[in-house]
Amino acid sequence: MQGASSSREDYLKALYVLSTGAEGPVTTTALAEHLSMRPASASGMMKQLAEAGWVEHEAYRGASLTPSGERIALDVIRRHRLWEFFLVERLGFAWDQVHELAERLEHIEDAELINRLDDYLGCPDFDPHGDPIPRADGTVVDARPLQVASELRPGARAVIKGVVDSSDVFLRHLDALGIRLGIEFKVVERHEFDGSARVEGHGIWTLGVLENLLVVIQP
Amino acid sequence: MQGASSSREDYLKALYVLSTGAEGPVTTTALAEHLSMRPASASGMMKQLAEAGWVEHEAYRGASLTPSGERIALDVIRRHRLWEFFLVERLGFAWDQVHELAERLEHIEDAELINRLDDYLGCPDFDPHGDPIPRADGTVVDARPLQVASELRPGARAVIKGVVDSSDVFLRHLDALGIRLGIEFKVVERHEFDGSARVEGHGIWTLGVLENLLVVIQP
């Protein structure tokens, strides 16, 4: 067993994503579901990753990344998000079309390639979905005071900075509503009944939409 | 067995490369050598590719591409050369550094990705080593009257258009001699003794170098 294969990288990435925000170790089932695989497969992979020292795994309890495992995960995420940026900003893909491609491109591990790509793209800080791009040294810088849009009170002004759900369907739904990263909007009214909001110049945004928009409130 | 995996694509590509220029089918040993693999592996893969209808294989005789196999090979070569162009022209890699990376990138099959990349790069006709980039429809256009530089007589002027050997070592050797695609040169003298040439402003080029340069003679 050499470095991290595509599979191993995807598992490490999944572990990273699933453990940020949640408490404690990641369950086998959650991992399997996230990767569209069977729990038995995830279980086997955890054993392998623990063996390699990238994961701490207590049987029947769950798994969490070791520092070295987290480092690999961050590298993969960096590659993923840089490629997504490239695909959208340079090749003109829509933001809902790039995830699957990046899911493949991210596994080409070559420090020089990624550093040159980063440079070529102007060292972007965020990917097309508003997620921060980890730096080459494995640090993640995100100083934005993000808030979920569903918390906004009537009269509030905010700028859209990211999405919680970045599935194709949701992103295309946002396209249909004219919602993009960077736009500023003002909540005119919140409806007690269903949590929806009337937004100046945008009509009604449902609670489902608001709960999946990350914003920074404007003064 | 679904589409062509990375391995299958590499074998089809090797078959294409080895059969252009040579007569008759490609031998198992040549194939294995080209891919740094064992004859037994190549033999097994030929059986598989024949099964899929991409290769004509007569036992103990050798293999050749069917039209559908050639089509796949050309697609892979198109992707390989487009990525090489991108790596050199956009990311600033040297021409001796891109082959291995392209060897991995070429296996990401996505028509939209490649068409957009092609577009983004300005639909280049040749890769950084002077090899023609197959079009999306599988045609290869190369109308250049290429000649090997070793055939040049004293007094001839020519422009360098490609290389026969595109190994890292040879390309770096050319760098050291100040030889690049596109430069024009004049042969002042050929030496009977060892086939070397004195080139105006460039000193002596050995026969080994000349035999690996593809040129177009200037009027």
Added chain:
DNA sequence: TATTTAATTTAGCTTTGCCTAAAAATAGTT
């Protein structure tokens, strides 16, 4: 606490793609 349910692991199978060693076929040489 005993029992049932749910989650997790283990065991065993499959495919892909590589390998080595042995067998078979072709080619070359006396």
Added chain:
DNA sequence: AACTATTTTTAGGCAAAGCTAAATTAAATA
């Protein structure tokens, strides 16, 4: 034509990564 050397194929193995089904452990419930 017979023998030898080379090439090619076949047979049998291995590792990775997935699966299903069975066994095990933990959690929930009566």
